[in-house]
Amino acid sequence: MKRTATLILLLALLCGCTAAPSQSGDTSLQRYEATFLTLFDTVTTIVGYAETEDAFTGTAQAIHDELLEYHQLYDIYNEYDGINNIKTINDHAWEHPVEVDQRIIDLLLFSKDLYAKNQGKVNIAMGSVLSLWHDAREDGIADPEQAALPDSNALEQAAAHMNIDSIQIDQEKGTVFLSDPQVKLDVGAIAKGYAVAQVCRSAPSGLLISVGGNVCPTGPKPENGQPWVVGIQDPDNAEQYLHTIYVKDLSVVTSGDYQRYYTVDGVPYHHIIDPDTRYPANYWRSVTILCPDSGVADALSTALFTLRQEEGQALLDAFQAEAMWVCRDGTVLYSPGFQAYIRV
Structure with a gap:
């Protein structure tokens, strides 16, 4: 998470959109989409249905504002007036206990509990x-010709x-x-998904909220009760989907080696670091998780990225989740129940 940028809200009817009937037969609902560039150093998109643009704008802005509070609380890079956040903990909690918002306490307890369950x-x-x-x-990234790995002694x-x-x-x-x-x-590895999960619990039903690689519905589409369709990106082509589900x-949460990386001597090094080796994990190109809780899914996508399939499947079973793995050679593997969600 990095410095908050100027809010940009792009609100418009999706291409080809027309009035769509709801489950109750209401033909007044239309589909809208809002995009924000201010949260968790990524793109946030909210899709939903409303009778008017103003009604949807109010809903989208309220969700943005709540997510922004989590963004500021969980930020490790920036300070905010009147807020003790994760950066405050890093800067001062080794000197004395730091009083923090309950939402930070809840995240830390959630993370410590998951640590005990995800093999660390x-x-x-x-x-x-x-x-x-x-x-x-x-x-x-700033100076590719001078790109270098972290010092091995410093890592140790x-x-x-x-x-x-x-x-x-x-x-x-x-x-x-x-x-x-x-x-x-x-x-x-957890905060973005955790924040999305908390916000979705209190958000109106019938929305699809996407914060970077974390996608969370708050129920089916309200105009007809049908499921949402979510695309899973091809690691080799940002313009193509491997599947839609x-x-x-x-x-739906995906972790991949194509999202944040840099190159040293022609070798790409991504951002998902194995805590055992202290170097980027190299089992997979991407891992996609299906799980009711977005915070758990966020953690599982990182954990499974650093594990072989058999070990990852054991974690999935423990959390009653599903996964799709994209191997280094492009082969795609699935947990037993994942393919039931693929759009044919």
Whole structure:
């Protein structure tokens, strides 16, 4: 998550849109789409149906404003007036307990619980390692001829300070303390999906909310009760889908090596770092998760990206989720129930 940009709201009827009847026979609903460029350093799109453009605008703006609150709370790069956020924790919680919003406490507890269930493959305490890769990637993108990997000794030293138990939470006082001064939090593998899940719980039914690679419906299409159609990108071609799938009550989250990467000596290095090796995982091109909870799906997409299929399937079974893996050679693999959602 990076510096908040100027809000851009693009609101229009989708191409070819006409009035569509609702389940009750109401022919007054029309389909609208709003796009924001202010949240979680990615594109947010809200699709829904309303009787008027003003009605939809109000709904979309309310969802944006709630997501913006989560964006600011979970930001690790920027400060905001009157807010103690994740950056505040990294900057000061090793000195003294920092009082934070309950939504931060809830995210940290959620993340610690998932850590215990995902073989430690999603660790919000590995910020010191991830920051070395982030800085190397930013430098490499800015100056490709000087692109370099993070220093191996620095990575090893940083890896000695990623114990998730160093995050000490006092729920009664609403504070967070880092018992290891060199531990840094990075919630990027969970925060976006978690925030989407929280917002969707209170959002009106019949919307499709997409924040980057996190897509969450709040129920079927209201005009006819049909499922939404969501595309899964081909890692080799941003203009093509490998599949389109039907969803009504399942979140769709994809992690891929094509989203954020840089190149060193002709070799691409993406942003999904295996906590065991401290280097980018190299099993898959992408992993797509279907799961009711967008926060769980976000974490699973990262965890499965760093695991072989058999290990990943065990995690899916534990969370009653489905997955599609795209192998390095382009082969596509599926969990047992995934193909039932593919649009034929």
